Amino acid sequence: MEEKQYSSWKIIKRLLSYYSKKKHLLLFSCTLIFLSTITEISSPIILSNFINNILKNRIVKIESIIFLTIYFITLQLLSSLFNYLYSIYFSKISTDIVQELRIKMVEIALKQPMKIFDQKPISSIVTKITSDTESIKEFYEVIVSSFIKSFILFSIILTTMFILEWRMALISSIIVPIIIIIITTHQYYSKPIIKKIKYSLSKLNNTISEIINGIAIIQQFNQEKNFIKKIKIINNINYSNNMKMLKIDGLLLRPLLNLISSIILSVIILIIKLFPTEIIKISILHTFINYLRYLNEPIVVIANQQSLLQQAIVSSERIFRFIDSPIQIYGKYTDPLKSGKIKLHNICFSYPNTKKTILKNININIPDKSCIALVGKTGSGKTTLSNLILGHYPTTSGILYIDDKPINSLSNETLRKNISIVQQDPTILYDNLIKNVSLNRNITREKVIQALHQSQLKELIDTLPNGYMSILGQGGNNLSQGQKQLIGIARILVSNPKILIFDEATASIDSESEQKIQKILSSIRKKSTVIIIAHRLSTIIDSDLIIVLDHGKIVEKGNHNQLLQKKGLYHTMYTYQNNNNSL
Numbered sequence: 001m002e003e004k005q006y007s008s009w010k011i012i013k014r015l016l017s018y019y020s021k022k023k024h025l026l027l028f029s030c031t032l033i034f035l036s037t038i039t040e041i042s043s044p045i046i047l048s049n050f051i052n053n054i055l056k057n058r059i060v061k062i063e064s065i066i067f068l069t070i071y072f073i074t075l076q077l078l079s080s081l082f083n084y085l086y087s088i089y090f091s092k093i094s095t096d097i098v099q100e101l102r103i104k105m106v107e108i109a110l111k112q113p114m115k116i117f118d119q120k121p122i123s124s125i126v127t128k129i130t131s132d133t134e135s136i137k138e139f140y141e142v143i144v145s146s147f148i149k150s151f152i153l154f155s156i157i158l159t160t161m162f163i164l165e166w167r168m169a170l171i172s173s174i175i176v177p178i179i180i181i182i183i184t185t186h187q188y189y190s191k192p193i194i195k196k197i198k199y200s201l202s203k204l205n206n207t208i209s210e211i212i213n214g215i216a217i218i219q220q221f222n223q224e225k226n227f228i229k230k231i232k233i234i235n236n237i238n239y240s241n242n243m244k245m246l247k248i249d250g251l252l253l254r255p256l257l258n259l260i261s262s263i264i265l266s267v268i269i270l271i272i273k274l275f276p277t278e279i280i281k282i283s284i285l286h287t288f289i290n291y292l293r294y295l296n297e298p299i300v301v302i303a304n305q306q307s308l309l310q311q312a313i314v315s316s317e318r319i320f321r322f323i324d325s326p327i328q329i330y331g332k333y334t335d336p337l338k339s340g341k342i343k344l345h346n347i348c349f350s351y352p353n354t355k356k357t358i359l360k361n362i363n364i365n366i367p368d369k370s371c372i373a374l375v376g377k378t379g380s381g382k383t384t385l386s387n388l389i390l391g392h393y394p395t396t397s398g399i400l401y402i403d404d405k406p407i408n409s410l411s412n413e414t415l416r417k418n419i420s421i422v423q424q425d426p427t428i429l430y431d432n433l434i435k436n437v438s439l440n441r442n443i444t445r446e447k448v449i450q451a452l453h454q455s456q457l458k459e460l461i462d463t464l465p466n467g468y469m470s471i472l473g474q475g476g477n478n479l480s481q482g483q484k485q486l487i488g489i490a491r492i493l494v495s496n497p498k499i500l501i502f503d504e505a506t507a508s509i510d511s512e513s514e515q516k517i518q519k520i521l522s523s524i525r526k527k528s529t530v531i532i533i534a535h536r537l538s539t540i541i542d543s544d545l546i547i548v549l550d551h552g553k554i555v556e557k558g559n560h561n562q563l564l565q566k567k568g569l570y571h572t573m574y575t576y577q578n579n580n581n582s583l
């Protein structure tokens with residue numbers, strides 16, 4: 001599959017396109033920036049007029065000092081007010097955009113095809129939604145706003161300079177190409193270092209989370225020192241890169257710009273010497289000295305934000321890749337299914353982006369309300385087959401019918417309501433027992449309690465401090481594997497699915513829980529089609545049909561007695577297990 005290219009420029013354009021819904025607010029904020037800039041830079045002009053007056057009249061009037069003071073204070077206050085307002089509005093716009101982005105990402109995460117989790121850890125999606133969006137927020141809140149501010153400041157200053165004294169302005173504008181050269185040089189040297197800093201930082205994060213997650217193993221194998229050493233090394237790399245960056249900023253940026261401003265100033269003064277003094281007033285010279293400093297400022301700000309911008313681009317690329325990733329496409333059929341009939345017709349299957357054919361020419365007819373067992377060695381394709389019946393992956397070739405309808409015509413809703421699976425390790429939420437079973441579905445409390453009883457959980461409920469309302473630990477820490485399994489079954493019993501799959505549901509539980517599950521199974525079999533994937537063959541002896549898979553092919557088919565008589569793979573597996581059990 002070809003990877004989509006995301007250039008930095010395209011990413012920035014796409015980020016800016018999110019402003020389209022907020023045009024008016026953005027325009028209003030820009031006006032505020034404009035006002036704040038005007039108020040900020042008018043002080044030097046007023047001051048230079050004041051100097052002019054003193055020079056002309058050679059007296060300092062007390063009124064004009066009072067006037068000047070009031071004027072200054074008012075300007076400062078106004079400037080701060082506009083500054084405050086525009087930061088608030090920019091913040092509001094960026095929070096809105098990021099909020100919208102986050103909701104969209106959660107929606108997309110919920111629609112991800114299961115295959116996404118084959119290649120990426122779930123935590124990578126969590127990072128995208130939480131921290132990557134945060135650095136995008138910085139883009140809108142800090143980078144865009146200061147870019148606009150810098151642009152406005154730069155234009156106003158340059159225009160004012162030309163209005164005041166065009167010859168001096170012309171000389172001063174030499175600074176523009178020089179600044180561009182300095183910035184480009186700065187970028188040239190800083191970009192690789194910024195990249196290195198980002199890389200070492202993410203490596204540091206990964207190592208730390210690896211350590212926290214694996215704390216038990218690290219302690220058990222006495223690896224504390226090695227991990228500390230690893231962290232120290234990464235830390236040192238990070239430190240030296242940061243120092244390099246500081247040096248580049250410290251040497252290249254501000255001192256160089258200041259130096260150039262001074263040179264330009266000297267040239268201006270030299271010109272004053274050459275021309276008659278009345279042409280250029282001292283007051284204007286004062287304004288220019290001030291403005292040259294202002295002219296540097298936006299550039300320094302923008303250059304300093306390079307690393308923020310790089311980070312935002314990297315984060316955005318991750319987010320856009322995620323948003324653009326294909327979501328599972330389902331059919332339109334939304335009615336409930338009439339039966340749990342399944343037909344697999346010449347099914348072949350390979351996992352996306354892999355070459356190996358996992359299932360080869362599978363043909364099975366499963367009548368409604370029958371009980372089927374899938375057996376075979378580890379890796380023979382049993383779970384894969386159940387994934388196809390659940391609709392988690394589309395088949396590579398062949399057609400899978402559920403209730404006589406091709407599975408790709410069924411909506412996600414119909415699939416989920418009618419086909420359920422009991423996994424080996426059901427996720428237990430940090431919530432009470434009732435909520436853990438109802439999972440926010442529209443199910444009455446009575447029905448949940450009935451399902452809990454049906455799932456043989458009465459004993460557990462009696463031992464819990466608050467009965468049904470007891471909070472279960474994170475991930476079900478305070479439950480046994482068998483109890484978790486039974487809760488998983490209760491979740492399914494409340495919704496009466498037409499098809500039920502047990503994937504090694506009894507593989508890692510105690511024999512008491514297993515017996516309970518067998519009991520529940522015999523009652524479910526009367527109402528639903530049941531598919532059991534089991535390692536222990538003793539649990540599937542009375543299935544209507546047993547299918548033996550080997551390397552993705554059906555090698556045997558029939559009921560227990562028929563398969564034993566065949567003396568094939570099933571017979572070998574069964575006698576092997578029987579002998580081992582009786583040892």
Ligand SMILES: Nc1ncnc2c1ncn2[C@@H]1O[C@H](COP(=O)(O)OP(=O)(O)O)[C@@H](O)[C@H]1O
Pocket residue numbers: 118351354358376377378379380381382383384385
């Ligand atoms: N998500 C996946 N992506 C690629 N290959 C997979 C994936 N899941 C399983 N496989 C491969 O498919 C084969 C069958 O696996 P599986 O259906 O889990 O076997 P079983 O459940 O019978 O033990 C194995 O070779 C396994 O490596």
Ligand SMILES: [Mg+2]
Pocket residue numbers: 382383384
């Ligand atoms: Mg499996």
